[in-house]
Amino acid sequence: MNWDDDTTAEAAEAEARIVGAAAEGDDQAVEAALRPKDLSEFVGQEKVRQQLDLVLKAARQRGATADHVLLSGAPGLGKTTLSMIIAAEMNAPIRITSGPAIQHAGDLAAILSSLQEGEILFLDEIHRMSRPAEEMLYMAMEDFRVDVIVGKGPGATAIPLELPPFTLVGATTRAGLLPPPLRDRFGFTAHMEFYDPGELQRVIHRSAGLLDVEIDPDGAAEIAGRSRGTPRIANRLLRRVRDYAQVKADGVITREIAEAALRVYEVDSRGLDRLDRAVLEALLKLFGGGPVGLSTLAVAVGEERETVEEVAEPFLVREGLLARTPRGRVATPAAWTHIGLVPPQAAGLGSAGNGTGMGQQGLFGA
Numbered sequence: 001m002n003w004d005d006d007t008t009a010e011a012a013e014a015e016a017r018i019v020g021a022a023a024e025g026d027d028q029a030v031e032a033a034l035r036p037k038d039l040s041e042f043v044g045q046e047k048v049r050q051q052l053d054l055v056l057k058a059a060r061q062r063g064a065t066a067d068h069v070l071l072s073g074a075p076g077l078g079k080t081t082l083s084m085i086i087a088a089e090m091n092a093p094i095r096i097t098s099g100p101a102i103q104h105a106g107d108l109a110a111i112l113s114s115l116q117e118g119e120i121l122f123l124d125e126i127h128r129m130s131r132p133a134e135e136m137l138y139m140a141m142e143d144f145r146v147d148v149i150v151g152k153g154p155g156a157t158a159i160p161l162e163l164p165p166f167t168l169v170g171a172t173t174r175a176g177l178l179p180p181p182l183r184d185r186f187g188f189t190a191h192m193e194f195y196d197p198g199e200l201q202r203v204i205h206r207s208a209g210l211l212d213v214e215i216d217p218d219g220a221a222e223i224a225g226r227s228r229g230t231p232r233i234a235n236r237l238l239r240r241v242r243d244y245a246q247v248k249a250d251g252v253i254t255r256e257i258a259e260a261a262l263r264v265y266e267v268d269s270r271g272l273d274r275l276d277r278a279v280l281e282a283l284l285k286l287f288g289g290g291p292v293g294l295s296t297l298a299v300a301v302g303e304e305r306e307t308v309e310e311v312a313e314p315f316l317v318r319e320g321l322l323a324r325t326p327r328g329r330v331a332t333p334a335a336w337t338h339i340g341l342v343p344p345q346a347a348g349l350g351s352a353g354n355g356t357g358m359g360q361q362g363l364f365g366a
């Protein structure tokens with residue numbers, strides 16, 4: 001999946017989706033309480049944790065500020081959490097801001113000039129900073145210095161301003177869009193991966209403990225399997241299942257309770273929601289599994305083209321349920337199985353052009 005496409009997806013997800021990866025509703029308040037406080041509590045991402053642990057330990061031993069860190073990955077995988085852990089491990093204060101909040105170089109100069117020595121500056125969505133601010137950041141990161149331009153036109157003068165050493169932690173869902181000069185100035189770059197179900201179970205057990213909710217291993221496994229590899233979604237589903245367990249049962253989350261609760265919220269066994277399933281079902285039932293053009297598919301499900309392409313499809317592609325081919329969208333054999341239908345070829349009805357089986361190979365090869 002290419003999360004580099006997610007700007008409009010984020011906008012579309014603003015229309016609250018229980019399986020949306022962006023923070024929404026009451027997420028932020030609860031997330032603060034659920035955030036791991038140090039690296040040992042941070043579940044999964046073993047490589048990133050090991051490497052970061054070394055970077056931070058070495059900096060501490062040298063009594064220096066840590067190198068600048070770039071964290072990339074889909075929303076909800078723990079980038080903000082890691083930046084706070086970096087601050088905690090370095091025993092340093094943290095300042096949190098984001099690319100869209102820095103539209104003028106002056107905004108950035110104001111923040112940089114007020115940093116304390118060793119402070120962590122967390123810059124979320126760093127790819128959305130304005131170009132002049134970005135250029136100012138180059139010098140700040142490399143030389144701990146900025147040139148503040150005073151005046152306009154021929155009379156403008158650059159006043160150099162020394163900055164205290166600080167650590168920039170940049171976060172992005174679109175690492176590919178960062179200009180190379182910016183990317184190169186990070187001493188350590190980590191790509192956050194989606195979590196496997198076992199890791200998500202650990203996240204869920206940990207969160208359940210903090211929320212004082214009783215959950216058995218099967219209940220946690222059921223929620224983990226529907227969380228789309230994302231801790232934020234796992235925590236959100238846990239909270240909704242907790243409500244159900246409290247209102248409809250004795251408060252304990254078992255597999256049966258998790259299944260029943262998530263049926264109410266229309267999140268299926270693989271974490272697909274109503275929209276995802278509508279797209280798959282249209283593709284299978286109306287177009288025989290494809291190939292079909294995106295616009296046609298969008299009309300069939302009564303959604304905008306962008307919503308189908310950027311909200312539903314990335315997860316369906318990542319799950320191996322749908323393929324984007326030059327001739328259109330194609331369902332994979334796994335999609336038929338998941339929706340509980342028999343692929344036309346298996347049922348003896350198929351033609352080479354139906355986009356499954358042999359038909360697909362040709363398309364993938366294109």
Ligand SMILES: Nc1ncnc2c1ncn2[C@@H]1O[C@H](COP(=O)(O)OP(=O)(O)OP(=O)(O)O)[C@@H](O)[C@H]1O
Binds near residue numbers: 030032034043076231
């Ligand atoms: N490795 C982890 N272990 C335990 N909990 C985690 C982990 N990663 C994320 N979480 C939980 O998931 C929630 C979302 O994490 P966080 O806000 O750090 O994600 P993010 O990648 O910064 O998202 P965004 O890109 O939307 O800002 C937090 O409440 C945090 O508790």
